[in-house]
Amino acid sequence: MTTLNGANGTSSSPALKVVIVGAGIGGLSAAIALRKEGHDVHIVEQSAFAHEAGAAIHLAPNANGVLRRLGIFAESFGANTMDKLVEYTFSGEQQRSLDLSESNKQWQHPWHLAHRIDLHNALKAAATNSIGNGSARLQTSSVVTGVDPASGTVTLKDGTHIQGDLIVGADGVHSITRKAVPGGNIRPFGAGKSAFRFLVPRKLAENDAVTQKFVQNDGELVIWYANDRRIVMYPTSNNTYLNFVCIHPDEETEEQSGENWDQAGDLNLLLKVYSNFDPAVLRLLSKAESGSIKIWKLLDMDIIPNLASERLALLGDAAHPFLPHQGQGAGVAIEDAAALAVVLPLGTRPDEVGERLKLYQDIRMERANRIQEHSRLAGRDRSEQVKIDMYGFTNFNFGHDEYDNATQRFREWQWKRMPKSYWRMPIAFGPMPGPRQTHQGIPRDGTQSTFTTASIKFKTSRTVLQNLFPPGRRGWRFKHPGTIAYASFSQTTLNGMHWLGGSGYHHIGLYIHGVEYEKKDGSVVSGSYLPILFESLTDPIVSGREELGMPKLYTSVDIYRRSKSYRVRTGWQGALWGEFHLDNLAEVDPSTDQGAISGEADDGILAYKYIPKSGSQNKGIAAEEHVVWDEFKAATTTPRPRKIYKAGKAKFQIDALNWEELPTLHHIISRLAELPVYEIMGGKVVEGTGVPDVSTAGPIE
Incomplete structure (x- = not known):
């Protein structure tokens, strides 16, 4: 699958070989657009361009928007703006006069009246010049007699076969290529x-x-x-x-x-x-x-059921001939060209062309057919007394940018094809990049990321810790009996995180050790329970809460690292609530300590997810609520301790402050401050590589 880069995907895959049948406005627009994507284009035209038709053409804002992105500015070859509309009866009585110079300012692009030959010459020059991406060749006086969508082959009258990864049928109202799509064997x-x-x-x-x-x-x-x-x-x-x-x-x-x-x-x-x-x-x-x-x-012409088949796509009059009553025939062909190029960025493989053309058809069919119908209605005889909403027609026609529209449709198509992607608000921008995936849904590699974890383990009251279990506490218990239990404050600094552009952040949490949870089926898991995890960056907080259900909140985390000491200070907008000191650090052999926070081989981390249901009428009702289990042995990346330092002395102090100083955290910090410290069991600093993405965390049952 092609990845998104700005509007379109980019890749090192080879360019597509494109054969365009017809070098009219639609065919040449497609040639320019596909060349801009980096593809190689061969245009086949039956005429010799010796006697080009002389007439004018409407370039409404929707058409001009595409042309200007293709580098075609109609004013540069003499097109003038459409500034006024006057209507008369056949006998000369004026019925309506509209000054459009002001109303045209509502459109992103100008409304031009151009000479068709001048437009055609500008398109031809842009399509075939040697500057820019891709390549193009224009072959005139070449009559196409057959098209094979399956093999991508075009057959000329002289017996020549031209093969491509993509055929674009832009050969007008009397199209040969149209006959090659299912249901296309109809006549105008x-x-x-x-x-x-x-x-x-x-x-x-x-x-x-x-x-x-x-x-x-x-x-x-x-x-x-x-x-x-x-x-x-x-x-x-x-x-x-x-x-x-x-x-x-x-x-x-x-x-x-x-x-x-x-x-x-x-x-x-x-x-x-x-x-x-x-x-x-x-x-x-x-x-x-x-x-x-x-x-x-x-x-x-009747609507054909398909604009594409296998490697063949139709555009312009070959796909949907237009009556001239709204001046949109060329404009819709230009839009078709834009949509086709958007869904076929460089990096599209030949075997992907068929499915991309189905998307092209989905993007273009409804709009093209609707404008066709508008044109039919606008051309009705006045004696038929058909009610026509010309302002509505104009707004629909002009108020559209096919590059932007097709790009979004292409994005949405790609998003739907990403297996098990993480989505978080705001979803209008697609899957959220984070620690577990790129924007394209590709898993992150944390094997080379680094961590430094400083932890202080202490003996405390089992009852006070037990009060931090989720309300109700069904299934929660300590592994060992007694009135004492063990917990740790553990602070980790992560760096070299690909999902953060190589930078990192800090987090600090309370880990309650020796906790078991009994599932409804009677089986038991054991590990450390995490009632609160503070982090210093919004992005991991949001992703960890929504995707994993981890109990994350913000705090500032300042680190003071010296050769023999490690100090952590935590706070909220200048109000400092925590001090954690590890002194007299001495390096030990990593093989003598597995580096675990608890000092034991934990099976995993237990947490509890609670997401409130939206709406004031749903206060106190959960949209999602369950126990979270992250089993360490299931992780795809295993932390690898490189250095371990034991502290000769460790201590911490928590100041609950008050509601004014900690308006959003006081209820939490005050509970942490209640924890009695019976004994500091030790402190250590572990440095290593390999940061798990925690993608294994999820509902325990």
């Missing part, structure tokens, strides 16, 4: 409308007293509506050209219109189709050069 159909499209130099309209009223403002999109036809005009190329899309019933231009974008249209036929429109509009249309007019049928 006419939507009942055709469209003329052409460009007119803006100066021609400005210099005409009749038409100059339509071009008074830069960045202004104008629509003239009749019941069953409309004219859409907007500027492009730094407001120097006017782009026209004239949508009408296709039966009126049946003889000229076809399913391709490059069908020649006729000016006289254009004027005839819109003959009952405002004369000023007809005068504006008449400025089109007859040879520049193109006409094509608007095509729609």
Whole structure:
């Protein structure tokens, strides 16, 4: 599984070999995005790019957000902003005028009106340049006749086979690659409308007293509506050209219109189709050069059930052809490209491609199909009286960043695949890195971490210690009879902790020795009981409480280590509550002392987990409550004492202070201060390597 590094995963695994069928806007966007991930891309295009289609294109904020991440800034090649929308009836009566210059500020990225050729050239240059990650090759005049998703093979008309780890089908509405996905063997159909499209130099309209009223403002999109036809005009190329899309019933231009974008249209036929429109509009249309007019049928298609199969992924019109009524066809193709690259970061193995493409389909299917449906509704004839929420459509379309969306979906997909990961609040950021796992769920290695443990063992009252057992005390008892018992205050300094970037922290706890717990089945475990463990760092406190159920709280821990002495001072915001002294330290042979806190070979540590249920109505009710058992022999890392020092003299003093001085700890420290010290049994300092991750701690039954 690929690990996360920022937005995407990184790895030393080889780049994928990607074959992209189609070098339109979607295909080239995918080439750039996949190259940025470090992959090697081979683009196959059937045309020679000798006669590229001249028209304008909407680059709404959702599309621009992706393009700008790919290094494509539309304003650099003449795109102008969309600043105003004006709507007229076919007879010339103004119905609506919206100044968009202020409302557009709510979007993270600009809304541009660009020349399609300029955008295509910028994408082509970025996809094929020699700078940056990965590599790319563009092969034109190459007709694809077949695709094998299982082997990742593309077959050309001349018999050439091109094999890759991934095939991207970006070959448009009449896609060959679509036929290779289950359920994809369907044909687009006419939507009942055709469209003329052409460009007119803006100066021609400005210099005409009749038409100059339509071009008074830069960045202004104008629509003239009749019941069953409309004219859409907007500027492009730094407001120097006017782009026209004239949508009408296709039966009126049946003889000229076809399913391709490059069908020649006729000016006289254009004027005839819109003959009952405002004369000023007809005068504006008449400025089109007859040879520049193109006409094509608007095509729609039923939703296909799959956008991917094995090593093949579809994007753009190959996956979901769009009617032009919201200007989102290219934008959704660009979004597809972004999502595809996100789920296929460098380090993706060829055998992982199939499952990643299923995720790509899950990410893209619903949004693409919803925008498709919005476009269908927006194109309905006005006589159909369909209620359309254009503001809702716009917010849905524009208010989306596919890189961020797909990245989060990819993260969540990876998180679900991490076996037995630890999750802690705040969960929006994924599994919590800690002493037992990385953010990717990989176990930590504590074999080289170091520890220094200073402990003072003392004889005290069994009854007072017994009062620190969990309330109820069922199953808890001391191993040996008598009115005395033994406990230790033990302070440990940990260092070289991978999960803390090589640093460490301090902890100090009370360990009650010789304790047994009888389980419900009658079996007994014995070890030291830990009623309280103080630590000097938030991270291990939170992880130990939530993941393990250890009774951890914060305290400051200051260490004074000298050649013959070891002193510990504990406190809370300057209020010192504990002093622990070990003096006259002398090194002893490690083989003569196993280093255990109790001085005996404990089987493990007993503790008690209590997590309160949330809500004021649930005061006093536990969400989780049980005995915790950490058996030492089950640990994956065994501490290895390197040096042991015995103290000639040891002592400790605990000052309960008061509630003002210890507002959150007084109830605990005052109980510790009650412990009678009948005799100091000894003190020692143990230095060593190997710090267990305590992952073996858990419910005892």
